[in-house]
Amino acid sequence: MNYTLIKGTFHVIGYSPDGDSMMFKAENPALWAQIYTENRPMFDEKLNAEGGAVQLRLQAIDALETHYTPEPLATPAELKGKEKPEIVKPVPTGHKQPAEIGKQATEAFMRFMGVQKSQWKTFGRNTWVEKVSLGQQEGKDVWLTKKQTENLPGYIVAADMERNGRPLSWVFAGAPSLPDGATLNKDQLAAILDKSVNYHLLKQGLVYPYFFMTLAGKLRDKLLEAVKQAQTAAQKPGKPPAGLTKVPNVWMHDKTAQGVKIATFKQITDEMEVSPYLFRKLIKSHYAQNMADYWEALKTGTAFSCDPNAEAINITRFFSDGNPWVFIICDQDFVRLDEVVALKDGMLKMTRPVSEFVFLS
Numbered sequence: 529m530n531y532t533l534i535k536g537t538f539h540v541i542g543y544s545p546d547g548d549s550m551m552f553k554a555e556n557p558a559l560w561a562q563i564y565t566e567n568r569p570m571f572d573e574k575l576n577a578e579g580g581a582v583q584l585r586l587q588a589i590d591a592l593e594t595h596y597t598p599e600p601l602a603t604p605a606e607l608k609g610k611e612k613p614e615i616v617k618p619v620p621t622g623h624k625q626p627a628e629i630g631k632q633a634t635e636a637f638m639r640f641m642g643v644q645k646s647q648w649k650t651f652g653r654n655t656w657v658e659k660v661s662l663g664q665q666e667g668k669d670v671w672l673t674k675k676q677t678e679n680l681p682g683y684i685v686a687a688d689m690e691r692n693g694r695p696l697s698w699v700f701a702g703a704p705s706l707p708d709g710a711t712l713n714k715d716q717l718a719a720i721l722d723k724s725v726n727y728h729l730l731k732q733g734l735v736y737p738y739f740f741m742t743l744a745g746k747l748r749d750k751l752l753e754a755v756k757q758a759q760t761a762a763q764k765p766g767k768p769p770a771g772l773t774k775v776p777n778v779w780m781h782d783k784t785a786q787g788v789k790i791a792t793f794k795q796i797t798d799e800m801e802v803s804p805y806l807f808r809k810l811i812k813s814h815y816a817q818n819m820a821d822y823w824e825a826l827k828t829g830t831a832f833s834c835d836p837n838a839e840a841i842n843i844t845r846f847f848s849d850g851n852p853w854v855f856i857i858c859d860q861d862f863v864r865l866d867e868v869v870a871l872k873d874g875m876l877k878m879t880r881p882v883s884e885f886v887f888l889s
Contacts, residue, residue, distance in 0.1 A: 532559060535554070547729060550638075553582075555708060567691050586697055587697060596624065612826065618836070625797060685717055733759070739885065740889070852864070
């Protein structure tokens with residue numbers, strides 16, 4: 529696989545960056561055409577919506593979710609037009625994981641790109657960066673408040689776009705040593721990978737690894753070096769930095785390997801860190817269960833109600849919305865997810881380290 533280098537600027541004002549995504553504007557938009565993807569229509573739609581800026585999805589890392597809402601499920605063909613006002617349809621709602629480490633990952637990403645200070649604003653369920661300072665003049669912070677005025681210089685290296693139209697990217701700050709639009713092979717990319725924010729966040733223990741089959745083994749091995757450094761650091765716990773209650777290293781707090789008994793949303797949204805992949809699947813499967821019950825009520829005419837504010841979460845049908853194949857690096861084998869994620873008596877546990885998982889899609 530070959531990768532394309534694209535120079536540009538990063539933007540956060542008016543947006544909601546997190547530990548694995550940020551807005552980016554290419555210096556030469558024509559270079560997007562060099563990236564082969566089956567998701568071009570969605571990308572083009574996003575590109576036109578924000579004046580040439582697009583949201584990136586960083587390759588190979590997974591930050592704790594700061595705002596996640598499952599996609600709405602389509603009504604089965606045989607039930608279309610049969611909805612009834614007295615049977616209230618469940619609506620997918622947004623959820624987040626414990627905030628501290630996810631916020632630290634976001635702040636570390638922005639600092640890496642050149643943001644020195646930021647202020648956020650919240651209205652209802654929405655949170656965004658209201659203003660940033662990139663430096664001081666005469667001892668005072670200079671604040672920028674308008675979208676796409678911060679112009680944080682950097683570049684990405686990408687080879688594809690995911691289904692939501694986000695370029696799957698390796699992100700770098702500053703000026704590249706190669707020309708804009710240069711093509712890199714996996715060896716050339718591996719040689720500079722430790723300069724990427726992807727590597728940096730893994731090394732700090734601020735994000736989880738998130739590997740797919742399209743990721744070259746040489747690149748994955750390089751990233752696993754960063755993961756091991758973060759895990760080694762987690763074995764020597766220190767005191768949390770000022771203003772925090774936790775040391776910002778996910779491997780000190782992750783409950784995935786030891787197993788977690790989950791009965792309420794609050795446990796996974798406020799109290800304990802689990803793999804973001806499992807978190808999303810828990811939220812999706814809960815929503816899918818509610819939708820299945822709703823569709824059954826439409827078929828049978830029976831009563832159905834769904835309280836969107838209910839705290840209870842039922843994990844017994846965790847695999848009902850999918851049981852994908854995964855490759856386990858340490859076993860060198862392909863298995864179904866339920867072979868390496870155990871679900872028993874309300875306890876959810878990964879029986880292999882999350883860093884050993886390679887997802888097929």
